Amino acid sequence: MAREIETKCLHLEEEEGCCNNYGSISYPIYQTATYAHEGVGRSTGFDYSRLQNPTREHLEKVVASLENGIDALAFSSGMAAISLLMEIFKPGDHLIADADLYGGSIRLFDHVSSKNGISFSRVDCHKVNVEDYIQENTKAIYIETPTNPMMNVTDIQELSKIARKHDLLLIVDNTFLSPYFQNPLDLGADIVVHSGTKYLGGHNDTLAGFLITNREDISEKFRFLIKTTGAGLAPLDSWLLLRGIKTLxxxxxxxxxxxxxxxxxxxxxxxxxxxxxxxxxxxxxxxxxxxxxxxxxxxxxxxxxxxxxxxxxxxxxxxxxxxxxxxxxxxxxxxxxxxxxxxxxxxxxxxxxxxxxxxxxxxxxxxxxxxxxxxxxxxxxxxxxxxxxxxx
Known part of the structure; x- marks a missing residue:
């Protein structure tokens, strides 16, 4: 039986009855950079904390569960997550981006992504026909709903139909509502973005970012990029997010x-x-x-x-x-x-x-x-x- 979201904030189903951590109710902070192996080809499942860390992995499973995704990746900040997201695009690609976005996202798109050969059309996605702005090289639609700070609301399900029709990715920044109030993947989005610093952390005491997807091909790209760029969230910050999510x-x-x-x-x-x-x-x-x-x-x-x-x-x-x-x-x-x-x-x-x-x-x-x-x-x-x- 599917769990209610309040329960999912507290419990991972596969962890129940598990005493791997000596019965600890609070998931441990694995404050280590590297991991010892018993021999060649015999790994504990962890090799180096830039690739993965048990505390971060546990957090990612919790966030994936909350957003009903197959994978979530935890980053050192929300902007680190969006920066890595932009690496799945290449020079010559075009994105449709909501006109009213967080200023940091606009700064990244205008001064970094554009420098790297990616072009953008700013569109009021809540009130125009987005289909009119699709070009031959358009690869994705990027929105916030509600937007920051003007609280514009876009119909995710309707926008997802346009994205599917034209084989585009639909990316939704869900920071303002959190997975407690909204789940864009269930409405047809391909990728969800969070600044974990905000509601997921909830106590103004740490920075974090997340990318969540329900597609294996996108998950594989993200996993390659996070180990290559080294933008993963540190163990202590991962633990602070786990603690914050319990009261989401x-x-x-x-x-x-x-x-x-x-x-x-x-x-x-x-x-x-x-x-x-x-x-x-x-x-x-x-x-x-x-x-x-x-x-x-x-x-x-x-x-x-x-x-x-x-x-x-x-x-x-x-x-x-x-x-x-x-x-x-x-x-x-x-x-x-x-x-x-x-x-x-x-x-x-x-x-x-x-x-x-x-x-x-x-x-x-x-x-x-x-x-x-x-x-x-x-x-x-x-x-x-x-x-x-x-x-x-």
């Missing part, structure tokens, strides 16, 4: 509950001109999210009436931290213009809807009463400051 379900449920409450609170604020959260019925991707995901996540973006109001909020927050990243237990507020999307040209940011009055909120698991109280205090202080400036 309860963290995601609580964070989402808080995010919905904050989204409704923000909608009532005079200084807020727009709240972008896919769990609001007025969001254009609301119905698609209900169809392809089990939840709406805990990321939301909102627009303020002015740049000055946005900057003052960042100065006034205390319990909520003004910081990059997302997906941890603490609530973080981010200014995309100078942080996550600082290297994205201004005209592209503005075309995607990112202005100097845009803020992104990664909602954590604090008590919602404390979060709302902090926001009320911050908004009141900000309104007072701006009013005093006008009068002076």
């Amino acid at each position: 379900g309860v963290r995601m449920d609580r964070a989402q509950e808080n995010a919905i409450a904050i989204a409704h609170w923000l909608k009532k604020q005079k200084a807020v001109t727009k709240v972008i959260y896919p769990g609001l019925p007025e969001h254009p991707g609301y119905e698609i999210m209900k169809k392809q995901a089990r939840g709406f996540g805990a990321m939301l973006t909102f627009q303020l009436e002015s740049k000055e109001f946005a900057l003052a909020i960042l100065e006034n927050v205390r319990m909520i931290k003004f910081a990059e990243s997302l997906g941890g237990v603490e609530t973080l507020i981010t200014y995309p213009t100078t942080q996550t999307h600082a290297d994205v040209p201004k005209e592209i940011r503005e075309k995607n809807g990112i202005t100097e009055a845009t803020l992104r909120l990664s909602v954590g698991i604090e008590n919602i009463k404390d979060l709302i109280a902090e926001l009320e205090k911050v908004f009141k202080e900000t309104e007072g400051e701006l009013y005093a400036r006008e009068k002076s």
